[in-house]
Amino acid sequence: MHRxxxxxxxxxxxxQFIYAKKRNKKLLGELHNFPEGxxxxxxxxxxxxxxLLLTTxxxxxxxxxxxxxxxxxxxxxxxxxxxxxxxxxxxxxxIGFKGIRYxxxxxxxxxxxxxxxxxxxxxxxxxxxxxxxxxISITLTEGKFRQVRKMTAAVGFPTLRLVRIRVGNIHLQLKxxxxxxxxxxx
Numbered sequence: 001m002h003r004x005x006x007x008x009x010x011x012x013x014x015x016q017f018i019y020a021k022k023r024n025k026k027l028l029g030e031l032h033n034f035p036e037g038x039x040x041x042x043x044x045x046x047x048x049x050x051x052l053l054l055t056t057x058x059x060x061x062x063x064x065x066x067x068x069x070x071x072x073x074x075x076x077x078x079x080x081x082x083x084x085x086x087x088x089x090x091x092x093x094x095i096g097f098k099g100i101r102y103x104x105x106x107x108x109x110x111x112x113x114x115x116x117x118x119x120x121x122x123x124x125x126x127x128x129x130x131x132x133x134x135x136i137s138i139t140l141t142e143g144k145f146r147q148v149r150k151m152t153a154a155v156g157f158p159t160l161r162l163v164r165i166r167v168g169n170i171h172l173q174l175k176x177x178x179x180x181x182x183x184x185x186x
Contacts, residue, residue, distance in 0.1 A: 002057035003035055004182050008118065008174035009052045015043040028054070032179040041065060042143060042167075050074075050164035051172040053185060064167065064185060065143070072139040072166035073148050074112060076125065077157035081111060081134045085155040089138060095150035104151055108139040116165070118172050125160045133160060 009015060013026045017038065028040065034054065041053040041064045050073070055061055063069070089109040094101050112135040125133070134157075138148055149159040165172045167185075174180060 002055060002060070003038070004057070004060065004185055005032070005034065005038070005054040006170065006174065006180045006182055007031065007052045007054060008172060008176050008178050009044050009049055010176040011049045012046060014046055015040040015052060028052075031177055042071070044162075044164060045146060048162040048164065049176065050162075051167055051170065051174075052164070053167055053170070055185075060185065067141045069168045070139050070141055070166070071143060071164060072137060074115065074119065074135055074137055074163045074165050075148055075152055075159045076133050076135050076161035077152050078131070078133060078160055079157050080132050081136055081155075081157045083111075085157055086111060086136065088155045089136075089151055093151050093154040095144070095147065095154055097144045097147075097150075102144065104144075104147065105140075105142055107141075108137070110137050111135070112137050116172070118174060119163050119165070120176055137165075139166075 013028060017027055017029045019025045019027060035056060037056045038054050039061060041055060041061045044050060044052055053064055086109050090107060092104045092106050094103050115135060148162055152159045170185060
């Protein structure tokens with residue numbers, strides 16, 4: 001019988017259980033005693049945080065990673081983002097991917113004025129003397145390497161903090177580092 005988990009991946013952790021390189025890295029297995037064969041569905045890079053689904057079922061992994069399942073991210077960006085930049089994000093922007101130029105698909109994007117409590121304080125990004133920041137929501141059905149970060153940079157507002165808050169109809173409700181075992185994802 002397969003097992004499924006929701007986790008709020010904290011900043012500084014890799015979305016994996018084994019790291020073969022020499023540097024010490026924090027891995028998901030340090031947060032919970034997961035069963036043998038558990039894998040992350042999709043990834044969040046070391047600097048990103050938020051909702052991560054884990055399973056022992058490879059077929060479930062394929063389903064969730066498909067282009068039909070939305071993933072929503074909250075990004076704290078450098079500066080006060082404007083509607084013009086939001087409109088560009090919605091219509092798709094050109095980013096680099098594997099050494100070539102790639103145009104992102106149309107997506108949903110909007111400015112966020114209030115954050116849910118599950119996001120928490122997080123790590124201190126920078127001092128207020130370095131200028132204002134703002135938050136946006138971006139909902140994608142694709143997932144290229146560091147795509148949200150590349151998209152916000154392409155419209156002139158680099159991402160300072162990135163939190164995945166939703167995968168399909170599953171919303172982030174855990175605090176950083178918390179794990180919840182569930183019967184199924186959908």
